[in-house]
Amino acid sequence: MAKKVGVVLAGCGHLDGAEIQEAILTLLVLDRAGVEVVAMAPDKPQAQVINHITGETMKGETRNVMIEAARIVRGNIHPVDPKIADQLDALILPGGFGAAKQIGTYAFDGVDCTVDEQVAELIRKVHQRKKPIGAICISPVVVAKVFEKSGLKVTMTLGIDPNSAKDLEAMNARHVCCSVTDYVVDRTNKIVSTPAWMLKTRISDVEKGIEKLVGEVLALA
Numbered sequence: 001m002a003k004k005v006g007v008v009l010a011g012c013g014h015l016d017g018a019e020i021q022e023a024i025l026t027l028l029v030l031d032r033a034g035v036e037v038v039a040m041a042p043d044k045p046q047a048q049v050i051n052h053i054t055g056e057t058m059k060g061e062t063r064n065v066m067i068e069a070a071r072i073v074r075g076n077i078h079p080v081d082p083k084i085a086d087q088l089d090a091l092i093l094p095g096g097f098g099a100a101k102q103i104g105t106y107a108f109d110g111v112d113c114t115v116d117e118q119v120a121e122l123i124r125k126v127h128q129r130k131k132p133i134g135a136i137c138i139s140p141v142v143v144a145k146v147f148e149k150s151g152l153k154v155t156m157t158l159g160i161d162p163n164s165a166k167d168l169e170a171m172n173a174r175h176v177c178c179s180v181t182d183y184v185v186d187r188t189n190k191i192v193s194t195p196a197w198m199l200k201t202r203i204s205d206v207e208k209g210i211e212k213l214v215g216e217v218l219a220l221a
Contacts, residue, residue: 003089003221004036006126008080008119009069010098011041014197015050017065019096022136022196023072025207026094029214038088041069042116043079047101047108065102080118085125089221092214095137095196106141111170113145120146132190132220134213140193144173155186159195181208185216192216 007026011017018041030037043066049058070077078084085091093099100107104115123146126133135143140156147154148171157178158164165175176184180201183194194209 002034002036003218004038004087005030005217005221006038006040006084006088006091006122008091008093008103008122009039009041009072009077010096010102011046011063011065012068012071013050013052013098014096015052015055016046016048016101017068017096017098018072018094019137019197020072021203021206022094022096022210025203025210026092026136026214027073029211030092033214033218035218038078038084039069039073039076040078040080040084041066042102042118044116047105050097065098080116080122082118082121082125085122085129085131088126088131090132090134090217091123091126092134092217093136093139093142095139095198097138099137099139099142104142104145106138106145111167113141115142115145127189130190132192132217134217135191135193136210136213137196137198140168140173141171143191144168144171148172152189154189154191155184156191156193157184157195159198161198164198179209180205181212183209183213183216185220187220190220192220
């Protein structure tokens with residue numbers, strides 16, 4: 001029977017949603033492995049909409065996170081529901097500012113951020129069932145925040161930026177520096193992470209790191 005992996009998307013577009021290249025590469029590697037993907041996103045208005053040409057906020061424009069994320073998966077998407085944890089073999093969160101603006105508020109509030117409660121509960125349930133979690137790009141801050149007060153000290157990477165590492169550790173996680181083509185695995189907690197576009201790089205390098213992350217997640221599942 002094919003493994004079933006949840007992929008949480010946070011909209012569409014790296015400045016205010018899921019990083020499209022990271023999301024597509026994740027989906028591609030999962031498909032090549034014969035995995036059944038369950039794409040999901042929070043069904044709520046975006047906290048911010050960005051013009052991806054100018055980088056400026058589009059004031060007065062409202063978009064729905066799940067409707068935008070549906071663009072990436074040809075409409076095959078579901079609202080985040082923690083109950084689905086029982087059906088999943090693993091969970092992966094691609095990055096992009098959507099993880100830090102729509103799933104969580106790290107982009108606005110730093111280490112004092114919050115996480116969408118449905119997503120947070122899904123992450124907790126997946127972990128409680130000893131199933132692996134993959135966190136790409138900025139998504140480790142979401143995972144760190146979820147477990148901040150749990151007593152767990154999860155190990156992850158945000159690449160090599162010392163300020164990002166400091167923030168991750170301020171949320172009671174352990175940071176490990178990592179190149180874009182590699183990944184970090186916390187075998188105790190079954191959490192795998194890779195920097196992807198946290199580093200100035202190229203899509204071919206991002207693909208190498210994501211392929212390794214997905215492979216490790218599936219090996220732990």
